[in-house]
Amino acid sequence: MPQHRNTDRPNIIFIVADDLGSADLGCYGGSSVSPNLDRLASEGLRFTRGYSNSPVCSPARFAMITGRWQYRLRGAAEEPLGGRRSTTLGLPPEHPTLPSLLRKGGYSTALMGKWHLGSAPAFGPLLSGYEEFFGPMGGGVDYFSHVGFSGVRDLWEGDRESAEQGYLTDLITRRAVEYVQRKRDRPFFLSVHYTAPHWPWETRDDAEESQRIGADIAHLDGGSVETYLRMISHMDEGIGQIVAAIPEAQYDNTLVVFVSDNGGERFSNNWPFIGGKMDALEGGIRIPQIAWWPRGIAAGSNSALPTLTMDWMPTMLEIAGVQPDPDYPPDGMSLLPLFADTGWNPARDLHWRVKHRLQASTVSGRWKYLRVDGHEYLFDVVADGRERANLAKRYPQRLVEMRQSWEAWARTMPGIPDDAAVSLLWDESDMPRPTH
Structure with missing residues (x-):
């Protein structure tokens, strides 16, 4: 393993929240529960049209770590259930990744x-480029008992189960702070993937709630907006601690990127968008996205460029001076030019395919094509972010062009396997839908 000593290459901290709504943070018009993230936004670059590759957690993470359309991998054709042991639903260890x-x-x-x-032993962080790992392997765990979907404890230290106790958000923060503070002779890449504010909805003071629900972590009779906001606040406090832990000599040359894996869920604030997790509506795919790098990004920057979370892989590789694997070229686009010129606006189409409700979508500039259960829509999502004015009849040629763009892209992707399943462990009855 080469031991580069190039001090000009930045450290990179990639922070991912879980099911955070597009307007949950103060810097996106939400409640004042995120002063540290708000500060990073004011001192860095705030994206106003950041999109996730998927409205569902696991497929979005396939895209982030590979920089490629998640549909290229079998494991991302569905939402793997937490705790399911499988030799096919996971990130193949031989596939190049951002950390590898x-x-x-x-x-x-x-x-x-x-x-x-993907679950051990076939898949895992140590098999896909990470030298160290602490956290849950599955999709969600209780914040105190660390019990996952399958009813068994899911907290790991490397490739061994961890017996560590405590509130999970704080445990993740503590490990991240310790890692950042270490003395080392090479730059570091640290992924900090909080489970907050994903259910079960528990704050630091809700140990009794954890005992009440037991192994039923997908319970639907708990939580509140107040609890949800406090969970975000706990995460935000941790992010402040991580940034404060950056050694003074490296402070200006550390890139911190913050995103949500997908749109918000039950208690989230997705205003002004409708829909949420599981939806190709804006509420399911629009996410907060912040980049902070004192040496490379001017304070107070904003960008309305539509981006995808898979763009961060080629961006971080370019910043680090590392070439992608030629056999697995990124589908994402490096955003580095945007750091110097927030007016940079290359033309490209963004695409989504979701098995749930047979959803298809393409965004091209201000236009969005959406198909749900066979019904087609055309929206100007800049003027109509709530996707209420269906312009399909007013602009029929535009509808045809957008449909053709999606179909041309879809032909380049593997199909959805017949046995692909979707995890429906939450109540989506209160999610608003387009009207026909």
Whole structure:
């Protein structure tokens, strides 16, 4: 393993929240529960049209770690159920990833937090480029008992089960802070994947709630907006601690990127968008996205460029001076030019395919094509972010062009396997839908 000593290459901290709504943070018009993230946004670059690759957790994470359309991998054709043992539903260890390529390029790599890209022993962070790992392997765990979907404890230290006790958000923060503070002779790449504010809805003071629900972590009779906001606040406090832990000599040359894996869920604030997790509506795929890098990004920057979360892989590789694997070229686009020129606006179409309700979508500039259960819509999502004015009849040619764009892209992707399933462990009855 090469031991590069190039101090000009930045450290990279990639922070991912779980099911955070597009307007949950203060810097996106939400409640004042995120002063540390709000500060990073004011001192860095705030994206106003950031999109997730998927409205569901696990497929979105396939895209983030590979920089490619998640549909290229069998494991991302569905939402793997937490705790399911499988030799097919996971990230193949031989597939190049953001951490594996950075590691080959001389970076130290670690994941503190959620994995959700396949179960051991066939899959895992240590098989896909991370040198260190602490966190849950599955999709969600109780914040105190650390019990996962299958009813068994799901907290790991490397490839061994961890017996560590405590509130999970704080445990992830503590491990991340310790990692950032270490003395080292090479740059580091640290993924911090919080499970917050994913259910079960528990704050630091809700140990009794944890005992009440037991192994039923997908319970539907708990939580509140107040609890949800406090969970975000706990995460935000941790992010402030991580940034404060950056050594002074490295502070200006550390890139911190914050995203949500997908749109918000039950108690989230997705205003002004409708829909949420599981939906190709804006509420399911629009996410908060912040980049902070004192040396490379001017304070107070904003960008309305439509981006996808898979763009961060080629962006971080370019910043680190590391080449992608030629056999697995990124589908994402490097956003590095945007750091110097927030007016940079390359033309491209963004696409989604969701098995749930047979959803298809394409965004091109201000236009969005949406198909749900066979019904087609055309929206100007800049003027009509709530997707209420269906312009399909007013602009029939535009509808045809957008449909053709999606179909041309879809022909380049593997089909959805017949046995692909979707995890429906939450109540979506209160999610608003387009009207026909």
